[in-house]
């Protein structure tokens with residue numbers, strides 16, 4: 001994370017937090033993703049289980065505060081950073097002669113695990129780009145521990161004197177669960193809260209659900225928790241603070257949803273909607289909605305995908321020619337690649353980066369012309385975008401493009417030498 005980002009970004013993905021003790025047996029282990037632990041007197045409930053590499057740390061930190069058996073492990077959702085530290089917890093139970101913890105999740109989670117395993121190389125590839133994970137390090141989980149019990153809408157567990165209410169709502173995933181512990185006034189909400197504009201509309205990922213996300217946050221607020229433990233970043237304490245946080249984000253999601261619905265009803269198409277939706281200052285300035293991971297533009301993309309198919313309103317583009325064919329025509333009309341490069345450099349100099357990129361792409365897509373020069377210009381334009389970009393996902397996509405170009409230039413260089 002760069003230095004100049006806001007309050008939220010410092011909290012997001014911060015693994016420096018370590019174990020937080022909130023009293024009354026409520027703990028949150030703040031790692032890349034948070035792991036919540038509730039000591040219920042007769043045993044411990046773990047909510048969210050971290051990355052595959054987090055397992056040993058979860059056991060170590062838990063055993064520093066409690067010797068009780070872990071009775072339940074609840075997966076907040078099936079993402080790589082929330083349901084994969086389980087193995088070490090099961091091994092710890094076996095070593096201690098404790099009963100095996102019961103793993104609980106929403107009924108859609110096993111289907112997610114099935115899909116992940118069917119498409120491991122694909123998920124490796126997209127996660128490597130999204131999180132800028134270097135080659136040679138696994139970018140996705142390989143070991144899957146499925147839940148023992150699943151539920152659909154709600155499920156209530158009882159352990160000692162403590163009630164564990166699990167509620168499903170679609171948000172970042174279709175298998176998302178949040179947990180309410182009424183006796184402690186604590187809501188563990190997994191990625192319904194991440195200290196960023198909600199990551200609805202991640203450019204790589206399957207459909208996510210803005211409106212249902214908003215509804216879930218409103219339900220959390222209605223319970224008036226004194227403490228909210230999020231999927232990433234610091235906890236939020238205080239009934240008024242939790243309520244304000246949840247309702248601000250819910251309001252922002254509803255506002256985007258309403259705009260998309262209204263514009264679709266007016267007969268407008270995706271490109272128009274993406275260029276004209278509003279993101280008021282109230283939201284742009286909110287520490288709860290910083291576009292440091294998710295981004296309002298991505299949210300609108302997700303809403304469009306949820307409510308509409310992919311047709312963009314122009315029949316010319318229903319079965320379009322390839323980009324290369326179009327570029328060839330443009331280059332010929334412009335008087336050649338050099339002319340197009342000249343204009344691209346002019347636009348770049350004027351700070352019109354996005355337009356400059358489109359022109360450079362015309363040169364690259366034809367496969368003719370000054371390729372190395374075009375690649376160099378594109379690389380510097382992407383670096384400029386990355387330097388100004390607050391969203392981690394968008395920034396990593398730009399930087400992934402820079403790395404891809406460097407690779408190609410190395411190959412071209414190598415070929416020229418031989």
Ligand SMILES: [Zn+2]
Pocket residue numbers: 033079081082191231232
């Ligand atoms: Zn997460």
